Each structure stands twice: as C-alpha cells, then as structure tokens.
Amino acid sequence: MEYTLKEMMTIMAAREIDNGDIVFCGTGLPIMTAMAAKCINAPESIIFFETGAIDPKLEEIPMAVADPRVMYGAASNSGLLEAFATMQNRKTGRRVIGILGAAQVDRYGNLNSTCIGEYAQPETRFPGSGGACDVASFVPRFLVFMYHEKRKFPLKLDYLTSPGYLDGPGAREREGLMPGGPTAVVTNLGVMHFDDDSKEMYLACYYPGVTPGEILDNMEFSVDVSRAVEAMPPTEVELTILRDRVDPHKLVL
Amino acid sequence: MNSSHDKVMTLEEAIARFVTDGCHISIGGFTVNRNPMAAVYEIIRQGRKNLHCYAHSNGTGVDELIGGGCISRLEIAYGGNGKAAPTCIRFKLAVQRGQLLVEDYTNYQMALRFLAGAMGVPFLPTLSGLGTDIVAKWGFSPEMRANHPELPDKKLEIIDNPFGAWGDAARVVVVPAINPDVTIIHVQQADRNGTCRIEGLNFADIDQVKAAKSVIVTCEEIVEVHQLREKPEYNSIPFIHVDAVVHVPFGAYPTACHNFYDYDPVYLKHVSHFAKDEKLYAEYLAKFVHGVKDHQGLLNLVGKGQLDTISADKTTGYAIGLDRR
Known part of the structure; x- marks a missing residue:
C-alpha cells in the first residue's frame, strides 16, 4: 500500500508509545501520533495537554493545545499548573511520555525552539519553550519530530531550550533534573535512538529508499549507523486506521 | 474598592482608568482561546505605549498588542498561535529587529510566577x-x-x-512572583459585582487575576448575582478581586470562547497574511482597529454570516465541522 512521508513519520512515532502511557502532546504530527497510537497499538494510552485537558474525546483534531476541541468530554478541564503537576506527580508522572518538535537537536537530544543567532537580537526567532522545557525536565521519556537538514542537527545549539541528556552520561543527575531524556528522534529519513551508555544519538532505522549515508549527509555531527536496519513501512491496518479514523478530513496528514 | 457594588462600565472607560502608559499588564487566555480581544483592540485604539507585558502562551492578544505598538518589554514562554502563525508574526519581527526586549521563561515557570503573585510569596x-x-x-x-x-x-x-x-x-x-498593575480576562459569565464563571479550561487566568493590583473582566453574559450563587462551586473568581465588569459579546473574537463560539480560522489567517508586511499590517490596523469605534464595529465588518460559521454547538462547545484548513 502506498503511503506518504507524514504517514510514515506518524506510524514510526506511534509505535514508540506503550499501552498505559500518558501522552503529552502538541499539535500537528505529535497529536496525530498520540491519536494513532490510541487507535492502533496503545488503546489504553491517555492523551493530555499542557493547557489542562486530560483524556478528552477528540472527535475532531485540535489545531492548537488551547483549541476548544481538547475540552470536550475530558476527564477534567483545569489549567497549566494542574497539567504540569500531572508530569511530576509521584503516581502519574512516571507514566508520561512527551512528544515534541524543535528547530534544532544536538547529539545528546537537547532541543532548541527559541532562536537562531544571538539571543538578544536573533536572526530568527521561534516561539520559545512553551511547556517543552518543562516536559523535557520532568518526564522519564520523550519523542522528538525533526526534519533532517544539516542546520537542524548542529554541533552546537544556538540556544538550549529543553534538556535532553545535556553533555552526556550523568549530566541530568548532576544538574538536579529528574531521570529522563529523549528516547527517539523521528525524522523524514529515519529514526534515531540514544545509546544507553554514551547517551549519544545513533541511527536505529532508515526508511525504504533511504541510505544511512544520505542521513549522515544531512547532519553536522556524525552518528553510529552500525546498528541501523531498514524500517518496517506502515502496514495496511495501520494506514487504514490512520486515514479513516484519525485524520479523515486530511487536516494534518 | 472591590466590594459588592456595581462595577459595570464601558470598555472605553475601563481601559482609560486601569491601563496607563508604561504599566505592567497581563491578559488571560491561551494562543487561540479566550484572549480578551475586545480589550486588546481598545488598548491599541487608545494608543497605550511602553507596556510591560507578562504572558505564558498568549498568542493572538499579545501579538496584536505588539503589532499595535503598545508593548516595549515582554516576559513570555511561548509566542505561537496554532496553525495561523506557528511563531507569532509581529512578535518574531519585533524581536529580530531589536524593537522588543524579551525575557524567556517556560509555561510552568510563568504559571508559578502568577501563583506566587496570587499567594503573596516572593x-x-x-x-x-x-x-x-x-x-x-x-x-x-x-x-x-x-x-x-x-x-x-x-x-x-x-x-x-x-x-x-x-x-x-x-x-x-x-x-x-509577578504582580501586574492590571490583568484583563474574558469569561463566559460574570455578575455585576465581578464574580466570574469560566467554562472549559481556565489556563492561568485565575492566578493572573488574583496576582494583579487591578482587574478588568469582560464577559459574554452579565447574569444576576443569585444565579451564580446557586452553584458557587462552579464559579472561578469571587468578586473581591475584580474592579471592572464589561459586557462584550464576542469579546474574545477572533479567539474562541468555549460553549459560545470557536476561533475564526478565516480572520486569523487574514491577520497573519497582513502581519508579514508593514504596509498591509498598517492598513489592517487602520481599517479593523482604528477604523471602528468599538468591538461591535469590528464584528460588523466581519459580518453576521462569518460569525454564524463559528457559533458553538451546544454539546461539544465548538463549531462542529468548521473549515479549519
């Protein structure tokens, strides 16, 4: 069955969600991923938003985390403080997985969503942290969506907005952060994971028709490709659910 | 002040009294939802300058205040506005040109700062x-x-x-802690003394109100005091925090107000298009903000047909099937 790149990225990320996860997500591919996982491989996962909506019905796709569509049929509608408390709560926090996007990611999975250039008067200003730094600071694991381009995978970030593994093993603990960090970076060419010991990004799989060399050509830093395999493309079942139930009006995909 | 007297006044009067040049301000809502837009446009119309603004993720409202030339310093966590503007356009341009002094925090940090202000701790x-x-x-x-x-x-x-x-x-x-000189929020219901009922998510509105020295509430409906007192547990803010109550139907437009109307994707897209170009944005402000007397004037320009498309469904609280492409 034919599939688009966005469908491939959504399914690759959705497969990283486990049943029972509490999924923190933003809009676009992150919400697609959360909804796909709930419909396909993690029916008991729970979707929540930093605005304070927990487990809404989501009969239509929200286009912002404050979209009124996140409020309908929710278990509770509260506010920002309650949402961020859910990520730190001793009972619920350890079940939360975040899904984030960024302008840059480095080899340790640190993210920049603030600016390119000098902070005081940048060449390009992005929206800023929002809740990204909070979720990256608090929860045990998060996924990152990126497009593979050299400038988006730089040797050094222009601004470190959200903490990954900082400068390597033990760094989160030294800073006083909760145990956690990114587990996967899903891009338009493949999926990167992080080595348990070095905390460095490595290539876990590349999409059909893509070579590991092509991926390295689109990064400033180099990563281990020795463990990389060809990704399993979306199945007919996954694609059918994605198209018929998750985004029937093609708002995102 | 803030006692149980009638605090209803016009928006023009409320802004003139409580929003002064150089004051420290925060507005309620989040990206495309329940921003007090009628108040934002009135602030621009009255030509306020050099405001110091505190925001977590106020998309539309803060971006229009920046575009309207009202803000010179901004403490913020997120300057984005959903699909219409992944990075708020006037915010982005003002920062890149060095016209706006910005201090970045996270959403949780800003929410905590408002809470500290509300609690009276440093x-x-x-x-x-x-x-x-x-x-x-x-x-x-x-x-x-x-x-x-x-x-x-x-x-x-x-x-x-x-x-x-x-x-x-x-x-x-x-x-x-943050203690703004003034906080402005838009709510579904308020009584004449200022008790408020917020439906749907409250974001950080309640702490923003309680942290502020003065508070303006704009509302879809003014209801009788006894009506809100029948179910006090559903109320969000008691009147003792509030200084002005202004009745402004569609007061959050073009952002959403849960159970009343959705955000208007057409208007937001239209503003984003104009915001990218100085001349177009100046024309936009001249026509839609300075060219009208009040919020009703803007709504008249938009037209009833357009407003009908975003009317909220009674069950879900949003406009089912609204074209949001």
Missing part, C-alpha cells in the same frame, strides 16, 4: 529549567533590572534544596 521553586539557557541567558541585563525597582534583581536563581535531599531534589530553580 518566589516559588521548580525543577524545570536546570541545565538550560532559560537559566543561563537573560534578556533583561542586571544593570537594566537595577534601574527598574519594579523588577526583581534577577531573572531567576538556582538554590540548594534547604531541606537536604527531601523530595529527591538537590537543587531547585526559584522564579520571582
């Missing part, structure tokens, strides 16, 4: 931000802060956990 701790440039890089220099007694000396500070390892944390980031 700061609150969090584990968010450790190891990041949000701690390391400051937009307001220590010198600039020293020259402004109304600002804390520091953006934030990392301190050792005074309780040792209690709570499994060795260090915490402490963020300073």
